[in-house]
Amino acid sequence: MKCLFLTIFILTTAVSAYAQDYKATLAKMPIYAESAEKGVLVDLVKAIESQSGEKINLVIEPFARSLHNVVSGKADFHMPLIAIPGIDMTTLDYDYSTETIFHVNFVLYTKKGSNISIDKLQNSKVETDIAHLPYFNFPIKGSSNLELSLKKVSAGRIDAFIFADFASDPLVKKNNLTNIKRDLFKVYDVKIIIPKNGAGGKTDKFLSETISKLKANGTYDKIMGPIEMPYDNWQL
Template identity: 55%
Template sequence: MKSVMYCFLLYSLSLMVFLTGSSQAAEYKASIANMPGYAESTEKGVLVDFVKAMSKASGTPISIVVEPFARSMNNAVEARTADFHLPLIVPPAPPSNHDFSTAVIFHVNFTLYTNKDSKVTRDNLDQFKIETDNAHIAYIKEKTTGSSSLENSLKKVDAGRLDGFIFADFACDPIIKTDKLKNIKRTLYHRFDVKIVLPKGGNGGPVDKFLTETIEKLKASGEFAKIMDSIDTPFDPWQPYEME
C-alpha cells in the first residue's frame, strides 16, 4: 500500500512539474523601445497595443517593459531578460549578434533632417556631421555619431549646430510640430522593413514561430491593419519650414 501511495505521489509531483514548466514556457516578455508614438509607456503606444493584441489573440501572457532603445535591444540580445525586442530596421547585411523574426511588422521611413539653409543632401552625407539614434549607428551606411535624444538632435539641426539627423519620421515629426522647429528640411533617406529582434539563433525557433502564427491570426481578423496602418505609411514630403 505504501509503495502504491509513493508511486501516486511521485506521479502527481512529476505532473505538477511538467504542467508548471509548460505554463512558464508559454509566457513571454517583450521589450519595446521608448519612442514617441511607438511606445511612450507600458500603456501607451502603437507597439504596446500591438503586443497586447498578440497576447489576446494567442491567449498567451506577454509582459511588457518599455526602455530606452539601446537598453531594450540589450534586454533581448545580451542580457536575455526579454524574449524579444521591437522594433528594429532590417539592414542590408545580416547582423552578427542577433536574429530577426520571420515576419515583417511594418515599414518605416527613415528621414534625413537638415537645416533648411544647409547644403547637405542624400548624396554627400559623408562630408558632414550626421547623427542618428545610438542603437542605429550600425544600420546607417554613412558615418554617423550617436544621439541619446531625438528632441535635442532635432533642435541642434534647427539651430544650425548639427548638419543632419537620420531617424524614423513617425517618431521625429511630432517633435518638430510640437516644438515648432521651422528651420528644418525633410528628405527621405530610406524606407526600411521593420522586424522583431530575437537572440542569436532565434530565427525559426519557438518564439519566432509563436510570433509568426500570432501575427497571421491578427492579419486574418483585420486587427493587425487596424493597429499598424497608423505607422506604416508612405513618405509625406511636407516641410517644417512651411508650417504656420
C-alpha cells in the first residue's frame, strides 16, 4: 500500500513539474478586450487555452501597464502590439511573436477644416496611445485615455490623434464627434509580445503551434474575422 501511495505521489509531482500555467495580459480597449469576459482577443486567448489544454491566467490592464507586465516578468505574453518593419529590436524591451495575429488600420484623426495631413505632422500637436510612442519618427505625445484624446481633437486642443480604427472609431461614434475627419495613416501587422532575448521562446512556440491548429479547424477565422478588415471610409 505504501508503495502504491509513493508511486501516485511521484507521478502527481512529475505531472505538476511539467504542467505549464501561462500568464496573459491584454490591453483594455473597445472591441479587443473590454473585460476578462468580453472582447475579440479575450475570445482568442480562451480558444488557445481550450485548444491546448494549458491553463492561461488572464488579466486586462491599461495598454502601457499590460505591455510592462511582460517587460517586468509578470506575464508570459501581451496582446496586441503593432510591428514596425525594420525597427531596431535592440532598442525595445521585448520581442515580437513569430505569429502575426491580425492586421490593423492606424487612422489619423483630425478636426474637419484644420488642413492637418500626414505630411504636416512634424510641426503639429499629435497624440497616440502612450505604449506606441517609439513607433513614430516625429514629435508625438502619449495618451492614456483614447476617448479624451479624440475629444481634444474635436475641441481643437490638439491637432491630431493616431491610433487603431477598431479601438477609436467606436469612441468617435459613441460621442457623436461629427467634426472629426478620418484618414488612413498606415496598415500594420499585429503581433503578440513576449519576453526579450529568447526568454519567451517556449511561449512563442506554444502560441504558434496552438494558433496553427485553430487556423486549421476554422476557429481562428471565426474569432478574428470581425477585426481583420480593410480600412472603411465610413464617413463618406
